[in-house]
Each structure stands twice: as C-alpha cells, then as structure tokens.
C-alpha cells in the first residue's frame with residue numbers, strides 16, 4: 001500500500017492526489033500540519049516538505065518526480081504522450097514551472113507588481129492552449145496536472161479573474177469535468193471556507 005504524506009492546502013500535494021486519482025490507485029494519507037511539522041518528516045525528506053510518497057518503505061519526495069514515477073509504475077491511463085518529442089515538450093513546461101510559480105507566490109504575499117507578472121504567466125499558458133487542448137499536448141496529462149492546482153487556487157483563493165483568458169478558462173472547465181480535478185475543486189472550496 002502506498003502512503004502519501006499530504007497537506008490539503010499544498011498545491012504540490014494536489015498534483016500527487018490528482019495523479020493517484022487518475023490512476024485509481026489506493027493509498028493511505030498521513031496529513032502533515034505544515035505549521036507544526038513532525039521531526040520524523042525530515043527523515044523521509046531532509047527538506048521537511050510535503051508531498052512525500054512512501055512505497056513499501058521506500059520514500060520519494062518532489063511532486064513532479066512522484067508524478068513521473070506513478071505514471072511509470074501504474075501505466076494506465078498514460079499521462080504522458082507516446083511520442084518522444086511531445087513528451088519532451090510536456091516536460092519542458094513542467095521544468096519551467098519555476099517561472100510560473102514565482103509571481104504566484106509573490107501575489108500571495110501581496111507584493112507590488114506581482115498581479116501583472118502572474119497575469120503575464122497566465123497569458124503564456126492561454127497562448128499555448130490556443131493551439132493545443134492540453135498543456136501536455138493533444139491529450140491530458142502530467143503537465144496539466146502539474147499546473148492546475150495553482151490555477152484553481154489563483155482563481156478561487158486569490159481572486160484572479162480568467163475572463164480575458166478564454167483558452168485557459170476553457171481548459172480549466174475541461175479539466176474540472178474530470179473527477180480527479182473536481183475533487184481538488186472541493187478541497188480548495190473547503191480552504192476558502
């Protein structure tokens with residue numbers, strides 16, 4: 001049985017929850033209080049961060065790596081394209097997630113200029129999605145899963161309007177039809193209280 005060291009409000013954990021749900025893999029959850037993290041968490045991940053996946057005593061941190069691992073360990077349904085070039089493009093987007101997340105967290109901290117910087121990132125995604133239905137390419141997959149938790153939180157917790165971003169809004173609507181993503185909408189709605 002897999003164990004996920006998890007925190008509901010953590011978007012990185014949301015990535016792993018979505019992959020597990022898409023793959024329909026049973027797992028146990030250990031909820032970590034991020035404000036008072038247990039000392040033993042550092043034995044599982046020296047950075048003390050969640051998510052951490054435990055698989056029969058073997059531990060793996062880092063949400064994007066966990067997603068790739070789960071996709072290989074549980075191949076159905078596949079969450080990366082069959083074509084190597086398309087896979088590379090999807091991975092490139094995940095690799096560049098750092099650029100996306102910086103203004104998101106700056107916005108959350110209320111920093112000046114962050115709203116415009118984050119909007120510029122959303123516009124880039126919107127531009128991509130005018131050409132392909134999913135960030136992973138022709139089919140839904142890991143790149144979509146690795147971005148959507150922040151887009152949901154931006155809209156529902158930070159009040160970022162997606163009005164001027166029709167392709168992105170359409171993508172979010174498509175993803176929201178998937179039970180794995182809909183479950184995360186519920187998690188975020190509970191956080192919003």
Ligand SMILES: N[C@@H](CCC(=O)N[C@@H](CS)C(=O)NCC(=O)O)C(=O)O
Nearest residue numbers: 010011012048049050051062063064
């Ligand atoms: N790169 C990590 C980031 C995980 C991360 O930052 N998790 C946050 C919660 S959302 C955390 O555990 N923060 C605690 C800390 O930074 O000490 C991943 O992708 O899994």
